[in-house]
Amino acid sequence: MELLSSWCSNGSLPKSYVLPPEARPGNLIVPLGKSIPVIDLQGNDRNETIRQILKAGKEFGFFQIINHGVPKDLMDETMKVAEEFHAMSGLDKERECLKDPNGSCKLYTSSYTYPREEFHLWRDALTHPCRPLDQQIQFWPENPTGYREVVGEYSVELWKLSCRILELLCEGLGLSINYFSNELSEAPKIMINHYPPCPEPSLTLGLRKHRDPNIITILHQGQINGLQVFKDGLWIAVQPVPHAFVVNIGYLLQIISNGKLNGAEHRVVTNSRDARTTVSFFVYPSDECLIGPAKALVNASNPAIYKPFKFADFYIASYVKPDKEALKELIYKVPGVGSTVVPLDGVANGRPPDPARQAVLPSRLERSATPVNVEDQQVVKRSRGESDEVMDIGVEAILGKQVGGVMPSDEGDVYQGTVVRANPSFRDMLMGGLSDGHKISLILDLDVDIQEEDVKFSMVNGTPAICFSDRFAVLASDVNEIEIREEELRLGEHGVSDAPSVEDEVGEGLVDIGNVQEDSMVARKVGGEENRVVLRGSGLKMLGIGSNKISTEDDQGVTDNVAVTDVVIQEPVTLNADAHTTVRIVERGADLAHKKGVGRRSASGLTEVAVKGIPHVGGTRGGGRVRNQVRRKQITCQPSRVGLDDWVGNMDRELEESGRSDEIPSVGDVDQILIAGDNVQWRENGSFDRNSKQ
Ligand SMILES: O=C(O)CCC(=O)C(=O)O
Ligand SMILES: [Fe+2]
Secondary structure: OOOHHHHHHHOOOOHHHOOOHHHOOOOOOOOEOOOOOEEEOOOOOHHHHHHHHHHHHHHOOEEEEEOOOOOHHHHHHHHHHHHHHHHOOHHHHHHHOOOOOOOOOEEEEOOOOHHHOOOOOOOEEEEEEOOOHHHHHHHOOOOOOOHHHHHHHHHHHHHHHHHHHHHHHHHHHOOOOOOOOOHHHOOOEEEEEEEOOOOOOOOOOOEEEEOOOOOEEEEEOOOOOOEEEEEOOEEEEOOOOOOOEEEEEOHHHHHHOOOOOOOOOEEEOOOOOOOEEEEEEEOOOOOOOEEOOOHHHOEOOEOOOEOOEEHHHHHHHHHHOOOHHHHHHHHEOOOOOOOOEEEOOOOHHHOOOOHHHHOOOOHHHHHHOOOOOOOOOOOOOOOOOOOOOHHHOOOEEEOOOOHHHOOEOOOOOOEOOOOOOOOHHHHHHHHHOOOOOEOOOEEOOOOOOOOOOOEEEEEEOOEEEEEEOOOEEEEHHHOOEEEOOEOOOOOOOOOOOOOOOHHHHHOOOOOOOOOOOOOOOOOEEEOOOOEEEEEEOOOOOOOOOOOEEEEEEOOOOOEEEEEEOOOOOOOOEEEOOOOOEEEEEEEEOHHHHHOOOOOOOOOOOOEEEEOOOOOOOOOOOOOOOOEOOEEEEEEEEOOOOEEHHHHOOOHHHHHHHOOOHHHOOOOOOEEEEEEEEOOEEEOOOEOOOHHHHO
């Protein structure tokens, strides 16, 4: 295989470099990563530095460091020899890399697995071990002149820096300070990546989405953009900061921290103008090293998510002979389980829940602890390229706040959501129980392969949970939100066995159920910290308010109005001052998006929405995906005391008056409106306290 730099200037992108559509970077304009924290290692307050590092490691899995102590001249010289190396002829480079009969110094193009790759990547790479230096340096390239001297000195400095960062991480995690000072960090490597200018940057990548299969990586990325981090369904560019290092948490450290730190996925995009050379310092364990959650981080309430494995086995399944399934099998306690999911304990294999645990169940939960058969249950697990029918199936559970960020990973089959915190409404739901006929779909955080499983609601580790067959469970405390809709909702007098009726959920008299048809609606208002009103469905005839007017703001900051004509909250809702309130609007129907004056929405999906009368806070977030022509929007705001009827204008009238009556959205455009807040009250009935009803 010929190195890319030997032929890339011929001006065209060979077919074998054109990635399948879902893996292409497409539009390369992504938000620059102001949000990837830049941390000053010379800050006076060590505890504060540790706090920042931990926070960044959890939230992003990435941070940049400045004032790190590595001399700037050395960074510049290293970059220079790195660039000079890749500027040499292919033959010269190959000759320089043949010094070790064991082949420890590797030169390749695209990836290790070039011959087996379906698609190639736009990069060349040189990598070699760097410790102990006196045993390795003899195998490194001797040319360009000064390579060994400069990169040798650089690797010593980077080794010191990596030890320092690991110590800070240990302190933050609560591990002994020298936790990694052993075979866990025994085999660091230098890698010099080179991404020549690319004729078609939107069709290919320098590196595909990946997690680093190591402990930490310290990257000198020079001055050219290219690195992007995947967070909450969006790509964030890591903006070069002069003489900063980019540090990222490797997958192994995610595992050792038992999921406390995030081995974030990232990729490299190319550009058509500038060649980009980067120098990575990878902290790797020895091949035989056993990797698993640190004992100090595992206890009854934080059970180990991963099981111990030998590093070499992991590396083979990750890189040498990539096999996703084998990898899952190897690292997860229960095959196919992601980090938000725990292995079943007590409910596995059909065993009943531990009686000691049951004893502490509230009475309603005991009822729902009875296995529930969920017919025709479908979970959000889609394979690549399939259109998404989330909205067509009965129940939707959304893990994490980033509902709009939910999107398939371009590696195939997972939807991403961020699990944020415990959600009382989910517990309530569990306590209320579900009955036959409910359909459920979940959006889970990681690669959890769940299809056609038996779902039971039960207790795991003392916490309500959804258990999938006998394999694993999602804890209530990991679920941020769940909505339930029955296909054929039986309301009130029809009753739903074992489940709270809608009236029960929303409180008496709040919703006109007279007009509810099949496939229609559930209105939920659930107590606890996150009160929530959900009205969904089409064909609802609401009383009280004729139409709601909601102004939207798209990525370009354009505001406009959307009339919500078919889903209206019957009774005015008061969003109280100081309450943290979220409004989500889900619309159905592509035509709505194209109606001028109804609001230009980004086709990317998640758009922040401002509700008239409520101060708009925060900026617009792009991202997400149009899914089966369903768009989601979300706002978060701190409302002053504003009633729903304050947002309500008469959109229809306004549009009519301005001669735009054809733009009045038709009934059916709005699929769902959801208001969630710390303190959402029904105006007439006062605060709804679900607990008092139980
Ligand atoms: O070159 C870069 O910006 C990142 C390289 C990287 O992610 C890697 O080598 O694993
Ligand atoms: Fe990487």
